[in-house]
Structures are given as C-alpha cells and as structure tokens.
Amino acid sequence: MAFNMVAGHAKWPKVNDAIFGLAAKAKEAIDKYGKENVIDSTLGALVDDKGDLICLNTVYQELKSMPDAAIAAYAQVAGQPDFLETVPNICFGKYRPDAHIRAVATPGGTGSVRHSIYNYTEPGDSILISDWFWSPYITISEEYGRKATTFELFNSKNEFNMESFKEKFEELLNKQKRLVTILNTPANNPTGYSLSDEEWDEVLNLAKENAKDPENRIIIVVDCAYIDYAGIGDERRKFFAKFSGLPKNILIIAAFSMSKGYTMYGMRSGAAICISSDEEIAEEFYYSCLHSNRANWSNGTRAAMEIMTRIAKDPEKTKAYEAEVKEAKMMLRKRADAFVKGAKEAGLEILPYRDGFFVSIPCKDAKKASDELIKENLFVVALKKGLRFAVCAVSEEKCKTAPAIIKKVLDRIE
Amino acid sequence: MAFNMVAGHAKWPKVNDAIFGLAAKAKEAIDKYGKENVIDSTLGALVDDKGDLICLNTVYQELKSMPDAAIAAYAQVAGQPDFLETVPNICFGKYRPDAHIRAVATPGGTGSVRHSIYNYTEPGDSILISDWFWSPYITISEEYGRKATTFELFNSKNEFNMESFKEKFEELLNKQKRLVTILNTPANNPTGYSLSDEEWDEVLNLAKENAKDPENRIIIVVDCAYIDYAGIGDERRKFFAKFSGLPKNILIIAAFSMSKGYTMYGMRSGAAICISSDEEIAEEFYYSCLHSNRANWSNGTRAAMEIMTRIAKDPEKTKAYEAEVKEAKMMLRKRADAFVKGAKEAGLEILPYRDGFFVSIPCKDAKKASDELIKENLFVVALKKGLRFAVCAVSEEKCKTAPAIIKKVLDRIE
DSSP states (O other): OOOSSOOGGGGOOOOOHHHHHHHHHHHHHHHHHHHGOOEOOSSOOBBBBBBBBBHHHHHHHHHHOHHHHHHHOOOTTTHHHHHHHHHHHHHHHOOOOOOOOEEESSSSSHHHHHHHHHSSOOOOOOOEEEEEEOHHHHHHHHHHHHHEEESSSTTTTTSSSSSHHHHHHHHHHHHHHHEEEEESSSSOOTOOOOOHHHHHHHHHHHHHHHHTTOOOOEEEEEEEEEEEEESSGGGGGGGGGGGTOOOOEEEEEEEEEEETTTTTTOOEEEEEEEEEHHHHHHHHHHHHHHHHHHHHTSSSSHHHHHHHHHHHHHHHHHHHHHHHHHHHHHHHHHHHHHHHHHHHHOOOOOOOOOOSSEEEEOOOOOOHHHHHHHTTEEEEEOOEEEEEEEEGGGHHHHHHHHHHHHHHHHHHOO | OOOOOOOOOGOOOOHHHHHHHHHHHHHHHHHHHEEEEEEEOSSOOOTTSOOBBBBOOHHHHHHSSOHHHHHHHHTTTTTHHHHHHHHHHHHHHGGGOSSSEEEESSHHHHHHHHHHHHHHHHHEEEEEESSSSTTHHHHHHHHHOOOOEOOOOOOOTSSBHHHHHHHHHHHHHHSSSSSEEEEEESTTTTOOOOOOOHHHHHHHHHHHHHHTTTTOEEEEEEEOGGGSSSSSTTGGGGGGGGTTTTTTEEEEEEEETTTTTTGGGGGGOOOEEEEEEEEHHHHHHHHHHHHHHHHHSHHHHHHHHHHHHHHHHHHHHHHOOOOOOHHHHHHHHHHHHHHHHHHHTTOOOOOHHHHHHHSEEESSHHHHHHHHHHHHEEEEEEOOEEEEGGGGEEEEEEEHHHHHHHHHHHHHHH
C-alpha cells in the first residue's frame, strides 16, 4: 500500500476540474476551426456574442477609480459594516422579510454554502439537495464527512416534485432531527428552473408542519447566486417576504454571491445572510460564521465590498449599474428563448427552463453524448443525469442551431 | 438552557476581534487629541510616517491598468498555472530546495495554514506552536476539533528554546504518530524573532532523528508571511535550501502570503507550497488542497495572481517592485532599531527582535498594561504573555519615545 502523509479524511482522488478541461479543448477547437464553427457552452460566465467576457463598466470603473488604500486594507473579519448593512437590501430588494437578519461576508456563494453545511450539520449527517445539482455541494459535504441525499427535482409533469422533496425531507429529519437542505433557486444551476411562489408556499408549509416538533431543526439554504438574471423586474425576489415570522426552529440562510450580478467571478465576494424570527438564533449564526471566517480565510476581498457599497450609496451609479444588468439579462433571455424554441423544433427534450445561465437536457449516457458532441465542435458539460448547456456563454444565433445538433447526436447514440 | 440551531461543534462565544476594537479606540483618541499625540500600534499593516497605509505603486498600477476581464474571470481552482509556477520562485528566491514542489493558491497565508492543519491532522490531535503565537492558529484548530500545544519559544538566554521544542515535539509525535508544527519565521508575529540557519539545522536534525521511525509523519509548516521584510538581501531565505533531500515522512509546507510583500492585505492571496522528496506525497498534497479549495472558497482572487505574474515576467517591473519593497524594509528597520534602542535606554525588557512588523514586551498582566497605556494615548495589543508593539504602524520618532512610556506604566502596575 502507498505511504500517505495526509490524514485519512483528506485523501482524495487525483481528479482535475472536468469543466476547465473541456473548456481547454473548446479553445483548441476554436484555434483550429475558427470561432464561428465552434459552440463553446462550457463555462458558467456571461460572455457577449463575440465570445468576450462581459465585465460591467459601472463595476470596473468603480474599482479602478478607488483609492489604493481602499483595496489594500484588510476588511473586518465579518465584512465591512456598510457592506453588511447593504447586502441584505441588494439581495432582498423590496421583499425584505420581517425577521432578524444578520450577514457575514464570504468568498462568493461557495463560502456561505460551506458555513451552512459545516456549522449546521453533525458529522455523518446527510444534507438534502435535488438530483440536478451544482457539484460543489457534494465536494463540501465530503470534505467534512457529511453525505448528500437527493430528491427528484421534477415530477412526470416536469413540475417541482413536492412529493419526492417531502419524502426525503421527512425521512432525513426524523432520523437526524436536524436537516440542512439547499434549494438553488431562482435560476437553478444546471436546469434554469425557478420555484414559483406557490411552490415556495408548499415548501414552507412542509417545513412548518415539521417544525411543530420542537426538537426538529430545519435549515433551508437558498442558493440565489443567479438571482439577478431571473424574472422580470423584481418578481423573482417576492418569495423572500415569505420568510417573515417563521417558527424559531426554521432558519433560512441566503447564500448570496457577487460573482454573477456584479460580473466579479474572480474577486471572490458574497455573503451568508440569515433570516430568523429569533434574535438569539440570528446572533448565534453571526458568531458561528465569524469564527468560521477567521478559521478559513480570515477576511474577505475588501475592494468587492467597497464596490457594492459605493454603487449603492449613489443613486446615479445605482441606476447605471441596474441598466447594465438589465441589458445583460435581456440578452440572456433572448438566447434562452432561442434555445427553447430550437429544442421544440428539433424535438429535443429539455428540462423546464425559467431563468438564468443554463438549460439542461436529460439523457442516458451524458459522458458519451458530450464526447460525441465534441466531434461536432459543440462543447457541453456532462452531468450525472444529462447535459448542461450554458446559454450565458453562447450567442443567440448559435443557441438557435445547437438543439438540432444535440438531438442528432443523442438519436445516434441512444 | 438556550435553544441552539447550530451544531455543537459550531457554537462559539460572542467575541469580536479585540484588535479591531482597540484600533477603533485609537481612532477616537486621534480625533480627540490629534495624530501627533497618539501612538497607534494596533494593526499589522505597514503605514508611512503620516499614518497612511503604504500601497506599493508597482502593484496598484498593475491592477489598475489590467484589462477588466483579467480581474473578472474565475481563476482555476488550484490557482492560475503561471501563478503556481511563479510563486515558488518568489517565495524561495535563490534558495529553491531540490525537491518535489507543488503549489496551490489560497486566500492569504491563512488559507494555507487551514489546509495544513485540517488535512494533516486527525480529529482530536494537537498541533505544536510556540507560546508566542498568532492567535488564528488556535481559531483554526478549534474550528476543526483540533488542539494546540505550545513550546517555549525562548530559553533563559533569550535564544530559540530547542529543549522545549524537542520535548513537546517528541511527546506529541510519540502519542499521535503524526505531528503538524508551525514555525512562524522569519520575522515572527508577534516577537520579530527569526530562526537562525543554525537553529534550522537543529530543528531539521530533530525531525530527521524522529523520521527514522517510518510510522512517524512529520509536517513542518513554515509560516513566512513576513519574509519580505526580513534580513538584508536574501539572507533570510537561505534556510529553504536545507529542505532538499529530506526523508519522505517529513513534509514541509510553506504558507506564503501576498498580503505584506505586495501590500495586498485586502485582496486575499497567497499559496500553500509543499516541499517533499517524494513525488507521490507532493501529488497527494496537491489533490488534497485542490479538494479543500473547491470545498471552502472555490478559487482564489484572480487579479492578485495576475499582478504577481505580470510583475515577475517583466524585468523592469520586477526591479521597480523590489526597490519599493526594499525602501519599506529599510524604513521598518530604522523604526525597529529606534524602538530597541529606546527600550535599552529606558530599561524596558523586550524579546529578541530580528525582523518584521512587531516587537514583543513580556509582562505579567498584559490586558491591564494595555488598558493603562490607553490612558497615555498609546495603543498596543495585549497577548497572553505580553504586549505586541507594531513598529510597522508607528513612525520612527514615536518608536523612539514609546518604550519609556511603556516602561513607566509597567513599573506602576507591576
């Protein structure tokens, strides 16, 4: 047997990030065949029709005109006070729940998901996620000796599968007496699904029913990384208001990210925002996350926090920023519409898309499908249950034609 | 008993960062009595004689002239390939050890200390640190259910206490069969001590002696966050060359930080760099840290990595950058000399200072001493075993006069 230096829990297979590997292959194809002949739908970042990363002007003008010291100085461990005051306003918009709200800065949304999983589960516990999931939920869980159980996101009518959610939710909660479940909505990665307000009511009714047992502890993490690209106006923020006046053994944690909404993927900023009817539980959350911040990355990227607060404080800048985001959202909407229409015309089955960066195509052997599609110069990420097509990364024109190519390949191999 | 939502291991006291609290009080005093009448020695960042944070021009010009997309894009999970290639050169200088070297980007040095502790200890293990320590070593250990044992950093002659180090080292290793020990050198925080090359030989001889038992696993973390402000020229990097050809059950991890050397505290960048004679163990380190990156913060601050590689690639920029760092180092040296001389003249006992941002003053009741010094408008951080005076934050003039003020207060209260 090989000699290990790492501890048992920290030994991991030699696996590199599959998406970056595929993106590198796409780049090779572009160099060889030309941009116009390749569809690169790998990375989850917003690019324009020429294939260039979209970087909001309002954001980068702010960064580049900021005094050096505002970038250089350490931020406070929990985050800068004005950032922590601003971030719930940005996240909830008009729909701030009537509750005790505390925020802690984290590197992107990942950091807040990490805090939620590590601080709110016991070793060996299972978290609950949908069967179409963002794979780092698994990475975080296994890093800390936690497991993940999945429910079926969709029923046979392609609606949110409340039955499956309820079954797994109660099964785990009865066993563990505490449950962290992550709902990646609105604009789910990888499906583009968004829970409707009625579906949120059902989820909360289930939670409230189970909260009647005072020994049950229910933690619902709302991973809303893509919220700025969801719905028309503020409609996809309405559900936040439903978190008012919940029983104290239901805690909501919003995992907020600046990566997409501010096009600052590489700046690593976001926040964990707790919503509780109980002040003591909100305080407990704050000090637990504060400890975790100090113990993992010390403090967050100061410049990113400054950018948010400087824009938020200035109505003119806010207006310009919002206009830029709206434009990007419209572009995304057109691309997704083109893909959905193309899929219909080609007879390609896709999952119900409502918002955001991705559309998913269920298929039996996704790895094989992705490999075959490479031969067609179409690069798409293979998931467990299907393919993830990133409309955020592909022009409207190509979104129109991609479904027929995918359909042809799936027909050939299935 | 209060109702908790967090899991047992994640419940922490409501304690805010003491240093930030003290810094806020210093700011109040400055507003009230004027800058010239207050000595604010709280924060661990380099400020000029006017009290302004030093931000290296070469660094911030690079950031502000960089294309937005180089800042906005996600970095790879392990870090950008050119950064990972450059960072060992920057860290080791001319003294690169002959060994298998792998690097992974982390947020500041904290992230790499986190990876070292979490991935290389078993739950319940104790790490070994000196009795003058940077407090996050404790925070990280307790976050993960690890303990910390201290050895005495100095013997009665104020030299590195090899006897105490050996005793605790062997005691823990015999019990645990694996040991992570952190040596914060050169330019130790809080004492300013740097292990001499001869002391390093003794440390490595002890490790090699104990490595003869093939079941022992020895991990030495070199926290070198302040290395750029240590010694004359490259002399304080020489010890890195000693890590060539070690037995395979001794692993060295350098916790490298860009916070101080690049004056980018708030940008959160650094690296964990492993040094092993065994390729397989270096690979294991890489994939273990890669998993931990993904599971905690996903990826690092892209712009900071870009800044390092862009400067390193360009000889002119490198020259300008090094000149700026050298100037800051000379300023620091003059301040420390003034403090050490002032202490001698005032008869104030201090720990042996060699390099870096801080000087420490041993005393019985540090909290009381710090409180009393506030009344003298001198703000200094209380540690377990004494006071930490930040020469990085105080002008040469004030470094000269501070020791007598401290001496007077200590005489009064002790």
